[in-house]
Amino acid sequence: MTTFKNLLQQKTIFCPKCSRSMFVGLNCRYISHTLKHTAINSIFVLLAVVFLISFYPSSISVMSAKKNAPKKYVTDEYRQQEKVVSQILLRFSSMERDQIRKITQIILKNSQNKNLDPKLIASIIVVESSGNSLAISAKKAVGIMQIHVPTWGRVVNFSERNPFDPEVNIDMGTTILADYLKRYKLLETALSAYEGSLSLPSSYPAKVLAIYYSRLQ
Numbered sequence: 001m002t003t004f005k006n007l008l009q010q011k012t013i014f015c016p017k018c019s020r021s022m023f024v025g026l027n028c029r030y031i032s033h034t035l036k037h038t039a040i041n042s043i044f045v046l047l048a049v050v051f052l053i054s055f056y057p058s059s060i061s062v063m064s065a066k067k068n069a070p071k072k073y074v075t076d077e078y079r080q081q082e083k084v085v086s087q088i089l090l091r092f093s094s095m096e097r098d099q100i101r102k103i104t105q106i107i108l109k110n111s112q113n114k115n116l117d118p119k120l121i122a123s124i125i126v127v128e129s130s131g132n133s134l135a136i137s138a139k140k141a142v143g144i145m146q147i148h149v150p151t152w153g154r155v156v157n158f159s160e161r162n163p164f165d166p167e168v169n170i171d172m173g174t175t176i177l178a179d180y181l182k183r184y185k186l187l188e189t190a191l192s193a194y195e196g197s198l199s200l201p202s203s204y205p206a207k208v209l210a211i212y213y214s215r216l217q
Helices: 002-009 028-037 039-055 057-068 076-092 097-114 118-129 166-184 187-195 204-212
Strands: 012-015 020-023
Touching (some): 076 097, 097 166, 118 166, 118 187, 166 187, 187 204
């Protein structure tokens, strides 16, 4: 009778998450509920994290390294090309250092995509515009690589692609250059075609090649 009376007086709760009632106290059902649905569970998780950091720091370091690792591995060859292009633009163009850094990255990206020598692209830019992305010639060639609008306006919608944007202009210029190199094989002939002087005497190829073959420190 006393045991039955104690049971009636013992506090009970109903958990809607568990869909069950239970006695409050030291019993398996209540302890399990407490660990599962209360802040005590968070405390156990925190203690587990502290334990992991304390006893297995190397595993944490590996996980952090994977998360913070650079997306792109920069090779020694890439760094060397970056240095060469920057030196060409710094020595022969009128660009500021901040602009040179930006243009260098655009040149390297396009040279990789189209299998071109980035030093050649930089040399063309120097001769064509001295690095002025807003340059306009008397023959209506525009931008940093001097895209000839009357010629390429037939195949490129300049209202959608801004030729004064270095990203767009260098992409277009390197595409044109890669096509001429594939078509004519010889570098001097491809450069003459790029300038639009294929059947005319011109000093343009010699100017580009003088910079292209120049020695850099």
